[in-house]
Amino acid sequence: MELANLQRRYLDFTSPLFHEGILDNQFTQLQQLQDESNPEFVLEVVTLFFDDSEKLLNELTRTLDQQVVDFKKVDAHVHQFKGSSASIGAQRVKNVCMAFRNYCEEMDQEGCLTCLQQLKQEYFLVKNKLETLFKLEQQIVAAGGSIPMMW
Amino acid sequence: MIVEERKGTRDQFPVGMRVLAVDDNPICLKLLEALLVRCQYKVTTTDKAITALNMMRENRNKFDLVISDVHMPDMDGFKLLELVGLEMDLPVIMLSANGETQTVMKGISHGACDYLLKPVRIEELRNIWQHVIRRRKFEKSCCTDSDNRDDGLKVLANSEDGHWAADDHNGKITKKRKDQSEADEDDSEDNIENDDPSSQKKPRVVWTIELHRKFVAAVNQLGIDKAVPKKILDLMNVENLTRENVASHLQKYRLYLKRLSVVAGQQASMVAAVGGRNSSYLNMASLNGFRNYYAIGGSRQLPTVLGSLQPTGVLGRMNSSSTLAMQGLLPSPTVQLCGMHKSTSNPCNTDLGRIQGIVAPGNRQMNLLHGVPMNLEPEQFPQLKLLQEPRNQLPAGFSDSGFTVGPKSNSFPIGTTNPLFVQAHEQHNRTGGLQNHSVKMSSSSSELLDFNLQDISQFTSNNRSGDGSWQGASGSTEDPTSSLSILAPFGNIALSSGNIGANISSVTTHAVTKPFDEFANTMAAPLHDAITNNNINNHVRSLNGNTMAMPPVHDDSRPSNFSLDNSIQSWDYSINSNTVSSRYSNPLLSKLRTDEATARFHSSGIAVGEKNLGATAVVQGNFGTSLVRQDCMIDRSTVDGQLKFKGGYESENSRLHSGINSNGSCLADVVNSMVKPVSTFSVFPG
Numbered sequence: 061m062e063l064a065n066l067q068r069r070y071l072d073f074t075s076p077l078f079h080e081g082i083l084d085n086q087f088t089q090l091q092q093l094q095d096e097s098n099p100e101f102v103l104e105v106v107t108l109f110f111d112d113s114e115k116l117l118n119e120l121t122r123t124l125d126q127q128v129v130d131f132k133k134v135d136a137h138v139h140q141f142k143g144s145s146a147s148i149g150a151q152r153v154k155n156v157c158m159a160f161r162n163y164c165e166e167m168d169q170e171g172c173l174t175c176l177q178q179l180k181q182e183y184f185l186v187k188n189k190l191e192t193l194f195k196l197e198q199q200i201v202a203a204g205g206s207i208p209m210m211w
Numbered sequence: 212m213i214v215e216e217r218k219g220t221r222d223q224f225p226v227g228m229r230v231l232a233v234d235d236n237p238i239c240l241k242l243l244e245a246l247l248v249r250c251q252y253k254v255t256t257t258d259k260a261i262t263a264l265n266m267m268r269e270n271r272n273k274f275d276l277v278i279s280d281v282h283m284p285d286m287d288g289f290k291l292l293e294l295v296g297l298e299m300d301l302p303v304i305m306l307s308a309n310g311e312t313q314t315v316m317k318g319i320s321h322g323a324c325d326y327l328l329k330p331v332r333i334e335e336l337r338n339i340w341q342h343v344i345r346r347r348k349f350e351k352s353c354c355t356d357s358d359n360r361d362d363g364l365k366v367l368a369n370s371e372d373g374h375w376a377a378d379d380h381n382g383k384i385t386k387k388r389k390d391q392s393e394a395d396e397d398d399s400e401d402n403i404e405n406d407d408p409s410s411q412k413k414p415r416v417v418w419t420i421e422l423h424r425k426f427v428a429a430v431n432q433l434g435i436d437k438a439v440p441k442k443i444l445d446l447m448n449v450e451n452l453t454r455e456n457v458a459s460h461l462q463k464y465r466l467y468l469k470r471l472s473v474v475a476g477q478q479a480s481m482v483a484a485v486g487g488r489n490s491s492y493l494n495m496a497s498l499n500g501f502r503n504y505y506a507i508g509g510s511r512q513l514p515t516v517l518g519s520l521q522p523t524g525v526l527g528r529m530n531s532s533s534t535l536a537m538q539g540l541l542p543s544p545t546v547q548l549c550g551m552h553k554s555t556s557n558p559c560n561t562d563l564g565r566i567q568g569i570v571a572p573g574n575r576q577m578n579l580l581h582g583v584p585m586n587l588e589p590e591q592f593p594q595l596k597l598l599q600e601p602r603n604q605l606p607a608g609f610s611d612s613g614f615t616v617g618p619k620s621n622s623f624p625i626g627t628t629n630p631l632f633v634q635a636h637e638q639h640n641r642t643g644g645l646q647n648h649s650v651k652m653s654s655s656s657s658e659l660l661d662f663n664l665q666d667i668s669q670f671t672s673n674n675r676s677g678d679g680s681w682q683g684a685s686g687s688t689e690d691p692t693s694s695l696s697i698l699a700p701f702g703n704i705a706l707s708s709g710n711i712g713a714n715i716s717s718v719t720t721h722a723v724t725k726p727f728d729e730f731a732n733t734m735a736a737p738l739h740d741a742i743t744n745n746n747i748n749n750h751v752r753s754l755n756g757n758t759m760a761m762p763p764v765h766d767d768s769r770p771s772n773f774s775l776d777n778s779i780q781s782w783d784y785s786i787n788s789n790t791v792s793s794r795y796s797n798p799l800l801s802k803l804r805t806d807e808a809t810a811r812f813h814s815s816g817i818a819v820g821e822k823n824l825g826a827t828a829v830v831q832g833n834f835g836t837s838l839v840r841q842d843c844m845i846d847r848s849t850v851d852g853q854l855k856f857k858g859g860y861e862s863e864n865s866r867l868h869s870g871i872n873s874n875g876s877c878l879a880d881v882v883n884s885m886v887k888p889v890s891t892f893s894v895f896p897g
Contacts, residue, residue, distance in 0.1 A: 143308050
């Protein structure tokens with residue numbers, strides 16, 4: 061059945077995300093918070109995350125591009141990024157942020173730039189995955205079904 | 212029956228508990244909101260700490276609990292925590308991604324009820340209502356347990372180690388109180404019923420200036436160590452004031468004093484360096500001196516301020532460490548310069564000498580400032596609000612003596628040198644932004660610390676910039692205008708140090724600098740004073756840049772207590788800006804000349820040099836710090852009663868914050884309020 065297939069596809073897609081550590085339990089918590097009174101909660105939060113993250117990434121790129129890098133500023137941005145990624149369960153992004161902060165502390169511009177690259181990679185990966193996930197969810201809902209939960 | 216109705220409402224608790232969530236990260240905030248809503252609490256969110264404070268001040272009973280992030284751009288979470296604790300006495304829970312033990316410890320020391328790690332889990336949030344209940348119960352038992360006062364006091368005393376808010380402390384205290392209450396159950400029950408059981412909230416006692424003054428007088432009379440709520444209450448002899456009210460106020464006061472002493476210690480060194488005079492000035496300024504100073508109309512005020520300061524029992528409170536620090540700082544090239552100045556027949560010299568004594572350390576000044584910053588504490592202490600009031604009064608005094616700076620409050624922030632400088636600053640305002648800095652220095656002691664540095668730099672730069680007065684000041688007291696003499700010390704300092712900026716930095720590296728930083732932060736606000744020009748602001752910015760570290764009461768890593776810290780960050784003081792042109796107008800200095808008070812100082816040995824200076828400084832320092840403290844505490848009381856203890860703080864606080872970005876007046880106000888002259892101060896000889 062269309063719905064069953066969709067649901068299976070959804071699970072097949074989402075499950076590895078958790079196994080690979082792209083998403084963690086926090087994302088599940090987010091999903092649990094979604095209910096009738098808050099039907100678009102996950103989408104709203106994740107959209108917020110995308111907007112905020114992209115701003116942060118631009119800022120980071122700019123700040124690290126200076127002749128004299130303001131590491132405090134960089135650290136502040138990364139801290140913010142870490143907080144938000146942790147809140148939505150983007151585990152790999154969060155991990156890169158943690159490493160990033162170490163480089164900031166050491167004022168290692170090279171290290172920071174490398175981390176920034178990694179950060180971008182992980183961010184766009186999780187963004188891509190989440191967008192697909194939402195699409196699949198929409199399809200399930202459109203087909204009249206309910207989204208199978210991971211837990 | 213009313214009681215029953217109330218009980219009914221109570222039973223619903225924690226459902227509908229009103230929580231205020233503060234977090235600058237929008238994703239975290241949204242998540243937190245959703246979690247809290249899921250717990251059936253009523254949630255209000257904001258991403259700005261300042262907004263949160265304003266919301267709470269608008270209506271103290273608006274919220275039951277506050278959850279706040281630690282890392283916020285506009286205000287340090289710890290600062291917000293303290294403010295809320297002081298002003299509103301609400302339970303505050305800290306949130307952070309940083310779970311290091313030290314940071315958590317800091318949170319608890321600052322009075323957090325709890326410290327949660329991000330990302331926060333709903334299970335943890337389900338339990339937070341316990342903090343509200345615990346707090347209420349504790350307060351209640353404080354009120355109702357008259358027979359257990361002594362025990363309660365002990366508990367209070369134990370808790371006053373700054374960990375009052377810690378859960379375990381609360382638990383212990385509550386438990387103890389409960390034990391004690393057992394013997395007094397009927398009493399408690401009656402009291403409970405008489406209170407507002409449904410809300411479990413006692414009507415808040417507003418600590419007006421008068422009330423606070425009585426309180427401080429009582430505490431002083433008893434001796435800070437022997438002051439117990441019951442005795443204080445008896446001494447105060449105020450109706451409708453419960454021992455519990457006094458107890459909680461005492462606790463806050465003690466915390467405040469602790470902070471001051473820590474800061475004072477550091478400042479003391481600065482003060483000492485400056486010759487103590489500054490500190491005394493600072494204190495004076497901060498406490499009441501400012502007001503007195505202005506009221507008197509100039510230099511004359513100084514002595515008065517000093518004099519007035521002495522009587523207060525504050526001196527006794529001075530930390531020995533600060534004293535030592537002061538002494539240690541005394542010797543300095545600038546001191547010698549002071550001596551030089553003193554030798555000149557110029558009347559200013561005497562005053563100047565005094566000033567020099569204070570200023571001498573030049574570099575030290577910064578320390579002094581640090582030491583003195585106590586006034587800056589206002590933020591923490593609601594009394595800040597009072598500061599604003601004095602501001603208005605300043606003009607009176609100043610204008611007469613040329614200290615126009617007063618009202619502008621520019622001087623306050625700088626707070627370095629007391630009105631004297633303020634005036635100088637005023638006059639020099641025209642010359643440039645720096646002037647503002649200088650002004651600030653004088654106005655408030657606390658500010659002095661921060662500003663001193665800047666002022667110094669300003670002075671030095673100004674001097675160099677060809678301001679005749681400076682040159683004169685540096686070399687001799689020839690400068691006809693007293694202002695020079697006054698500034699001279701600074702100038703000298705600058706000259707001697709070669710670079711105030713440099714000195715400042717060196718000073719800043721001194722342990723004392725820590726407080727300086729703090730003050731700088733706090734001071735920052737005043738900078739925005741109208742008088743100050745952009746320069747000041749810029750200067751402020753460069754200086755402050757970083758988080759100020761408040762002299763820790765319990766641990767060294769405490770962030771600056773002043774809420775201004777964060778706001779000040781924008782100020783970015785640049786102490787090292789030699790470009791600051793301290794164009795303090797000589798006229799200001801001349802005013803100083805007439806300051807009899809300075810004469811006193813002067814004679815004490817500034818001319819002699821370091822030694823005397825030290826002695827004087829010590830005295831001053833002690834004086835100053837105690838003054839500062841007292842001032843801070845008293846400020847409120849001295850305020851024309853318009854400001855309520857908490858309310859005052861509130862407005863001051865908000866003003867401070869806003870001030871930073873707009874007019875520095877806020878700080879000045881704060882300083883003013885802090886400086887509010889203590890009525891008990893006697894006139895200084897001379």
